[in-house]
Amino acid sequence: MRVRTFFPILLFALPALLSTQTPVKPHPSPMKSKTPNAAAVHQSAIVIDTHADTAQRFLDEHFDLADPLGSGNLNLESIHQGNLGAEFFSIWVEPTLYKGQYSHRTLELIDAVKQQAAKHPDQVEFVTSLEGIEQAHRAHKFAALIGIEGGHSIEDSLALLRQYYALGVRYMTLTWSNSNNWADSSGDIDDASIPHTAEGLTEFGKDVVYEMNRLGMMVDISHVSDRTFYRTLVISRAPVIASHSAARALCNAPRNMTDDMLRAVARSGGPNSKGGVVQVNFYSGFLSQSYRDAQKAQEPEMKKAVQDLKDKYKAEGKELTYAEIDEVQRQFANRIPRPPFSVLIDHIDHIAKVAGVDHVGLGSDFDGVSGQLPEGLDSPADFPKITAALMARGYSAEDCRKILGGNLLRVFREVQQVSKELQAEDRPRITEKQPANKPQYQSYSESAFRSVNLSAQTQALSKTSTLPAPSRSNPRSCPRKRTRAPRKAGSHRRFPHPHAAQSPEPPPPAPNLPSAAATPLQRPAHAAPVQPR
Numbered sequence: 001m002r003v004r005t006f007f008p009i010l011l012f013a014l015p016a017l018l019s020t021q022t023p024v025k026p027h028p029s030p031m032k033s034k035t036p037n038a039a040a041v042h043q044s045a046i047v048i049d050t051h052a053d054t055a056q057r058f059l060d061e062h063f064d065l066a067d068p069l070g071s072g073n074l075n076l077e078s079i080h081q082g083n084l085g086a087e088f089f090s091i092w093v094e095p096t097l098y099k100g101q102y103s104h105r106t107l108e109l110i111d112a113v114k115q116q117a118a119k120h121p122d123q124v125e126f127v128t129s130l131e132g133i134e135q136a137h138r139a140h141k142f143a144a145l146i147g148i149e150g151g152h153s154i155e156d157s158l159a160l161l162r163q164y165y166a167l168g169v170r171y172m173t174l175t176w177s178n179s180n181n182w183a184d185s186s187g188d189i190d191d192a193s194i195p196h197t198a199e200g201l202t203e204f205g206k207d208v209v210y211e212m213n214r215l216g217m218m219v220d221i222s223h224v225s226d227r228t229f230y231r232t233l234v235i236s237r238a239p240v241i242a243s244h245s246a247a248r249a250l251c252n253a254p255r256n257m258t259d260d261m262l263r264a265v266a267r268s269g270g271p272n273s274k275g276g277v278v279q280v281n282f283y284s285g286f287l288s289q290s291y292r293d294a295q296k297a298q299e300p301e302m303k304k305a306v307q308d309l310k311d312k313y314k315a316e317g318k319e320l321t322y323a324e325i326d327e328v329q330r331q332f333a334n335r336i337p338r339p340p341f342s343v344l345i346d347h348i349d350h351i352a353k354v355a356g357v358d359h360v361g362l363g364s365d366f367d368g369v370s371g372q373l374p375e376g377l378d379s380p381a382d383f384p385k386i387t388a389a390l391m392a393r394g395y396s397a398e399d400c401r402k403i404l405g406g407n408l409l410r411v412f413r414e415v416q417q418v419s420k421e422l423q424a425e426d427r428p429r430i431t432e433k434q435p436a437n438k439p440q441y442q443s444y445s446e447s448a449f450r451s452v453n454l455s456a457q458t459q460a461l462s463k464t465s466t467l468p469a470p471s472r473s474n475p476r477s478c479p480r481k482r483t484r485a486p487r488k489a490g491s492h493r494r495f496p497h498p499h500a501a502q503s504p505e506p507p508p509p510a511p512n513l514p515s516a517a518a519t520p521l522q523r524p525a526h527a528a529p530v531q532p533r
C-alpha cells in the first residue's frame with residue numbers, strides 16, 4: 001500500500017530532484033540508493049562453491065557431513081549457516097600414491113560423495129545439472145556435485161571420460177599439479193625431466209576437450225600451464241571455468257592467472273558466448289604475496305619432512321594417506337601468520353575489474369589447503385562476510401548474487417546448450433586413446449576450424465600465447481596420422497573438427513588482429529569492468 005501511494009509522488013518529484021542536484025554520483029538510481037542489507041542479499045543468492053576436497057575426508061577418514069568440522073572446513077552445519085547452495089566436490093587422485101590405480105581411486109571418491117547424499121536425503125541432493133541445482137535450492141536442500149581434478153584420472157581413455165560423465169562428473173580440471181600424457185601442468189612445466197607437449201595439448205588432448213564439450217562437462221583450466229590454457233581456449237567450443245584460481249597480478253604464483261588470462265576466460269566459448277568464469281581460490285599461498293614468500297622460505301624443510309614420512313611408511317609396508325601428509329603440512333603452515341580476510345576480497349575485486357563482474361566467483365579449495373586460509377575464513381559459515389565485504393566496496397546486490405553463484409550458473413547453462421548443439425552435429429572421428437609414445441610435436445592446420453567457429457576476439461586471443469604458428473602438416477612427426485586417410489575438410493561433416501582438417505597447403509597467413517591484451521574488450525555487457533559504487 002505504501003509503495004503504491006508513494007510511487008507516483010516519487011515519479012513526479014524525481015526529475016525536479018535530479019535537476020536541482022549537482023551530479024555527484026555517476027549513476028543515481030532510486031532503486032539502488034537504499035543500500036540493501038548484506039545478510040538479506042546473501043540469503044537471496046544461490047551460493048555455489050566450485051572446489052572442495054572433502055571427498056578424501058569422506059573416504060579416508062570416514063568423515064560424515066553431519067560430524068563437527070574438526071580439522072576440516074565443510075560440514076552440514078556450516079553449509080546451513082553460510083547458505084551454501086551447491087558444492088562441487090573435487091575428485092582428486094594423488095598421482096604418486098595411487099599410480100596404477102587412478103580409475104579405481106576415482107570411482108571410490110565418486111562413490112564417497114554419493115554416499116553422503118544417500119545418508120542425508122532430507123538435506124543433501126546429488127545433482128548433475130543446472131536445473132538440479134535450482135531444484136535442490138527450491139527444496140531447501142544442499143546440492144552436491146562432482147568435478148574431477150586432474151586429467152590423469154581418465155587414464156588416457158575417452159571411454160573412461162564418458163563413463164565418469166555418466167556417473168555425474170560435470171567438470172574436469174585438465175591437469176592437477178602433474179602434467180599428464182596429453183596436457184601440461186603449471187606445477188611441473190619448468191621441470192626438464194618431465195616430458196611436455198609442444199602445443200600445450202596433444203592431438204588426443206584436443207579430442208578430450210572436444211569430447212567434454214560434446215558431453216556437457218565443463219572444461220576447467222585451473223592448474224594447467226599457460227600454453228595449455230591458451231591452446232584449450234582456442235579449441236573449446238564452450239566457455240571454460242577456472243574452478244579454483246586467483247590473480248597473478250596480486251600474488252605471483254604460476255598457478256594463478258595473469259590479467260590477460262582473466263580477460264581471455266571472459267571471452268572464452270564461441271562467437272555468441274557470454275564467456276567463462278574464474279572462481280577465486282581461498283588458499284593463503286595464492287592470495288598473499290608475503291604469505292607465499294614465507295612459505296617458500298620453509299619449503300625445503302617441509303618437503304624433507306613429507307619425504308621422510310613417505311620413506312618411513314614405505315619401509316614399514318604401510319599405506320600413507322593424504323590426511324597424514326596434510327598433517328605435516330599443517331604443522332609448517334601454522335608457523336606463518338594468516339593473511340587478513342581482505343586479501344580474498346582484493347582478488348575478487350581485481351578479477352571483476354579486469355575481466356568483468358560477470359566472470360568471477362568462488363572456488364574455496366576447502367579441505368585441500370591444510371587450513372591455510374585468510375583470517376576469519378574457515379568454513380562456508382563465513383561466506384556472508386564475503387557478501388558484506390563486497391557490498392562495503394560498492395558492489396550491488398545483483399553483482400553479489402552473480403559472484404556468489406549466478407555467473408557459474410550462466411556458464412553451466414551455456415555448457416549444457418553447447419553440448420546439445422554438438423550432439424546434433426555429425427560426430428567427427430576422434431582419437432579414443434592417447435598413443436603410448438607421447439608425441440612431442442604434432443603440427444596441424446587450425447585454419448578451417450578458426451574460420452568457421454571462432455570469433456575475431458578468440459582468434460586474437462590465440463595470438464596472445466607464445467605458440468608456434470600452425471605449420472605445414474608433417475606426417476613423419478605424427479605416427480598416428482599415418483593410419484588415418486587424409487580427408488577433405490567438410491567432406492562429410494558440418495563441423496570441421498580442428499585436427500581432422502588436414503590441409504595439403506600451408507595455412508593462410510593469420511589475419512592481422514590486434515593483441516587481445518592491448519584491445520579493449522568488445523563484448524559490452526559481460527566484459528565491461530565493474531564500477532564499484
Ligand SMILES: [Zn+2]
Nearest residue numbers: 149222223244
Ligand atoms: Zn587444485
